[in-house]
Amino acid sequence: KKALKAGGYDVEKNKTRLLIAIKRLVASKTLVRNKGSFKLNK
Structure with a gap:
């Protein structure tokens, strides 16, 4: 969400x-x- 918001x-x-x-x-x-957040799978 933070990255999307920063992008407008x-x-x-x-x-x-x-x-x-x-x-x-x-x-x-x-x-x-991943402990309350997300990461891309390999």
Whole structure:
């Protein structure tokens, strides 16, 4: 979220889209949970 906000993306307006995208990436194992944050899978 911080990186998107720094790039000029309206995070508050598109919060639900972000949540859905994050859930989809975790389900497809592209993102991995890491103690309260996420990292890209190798």
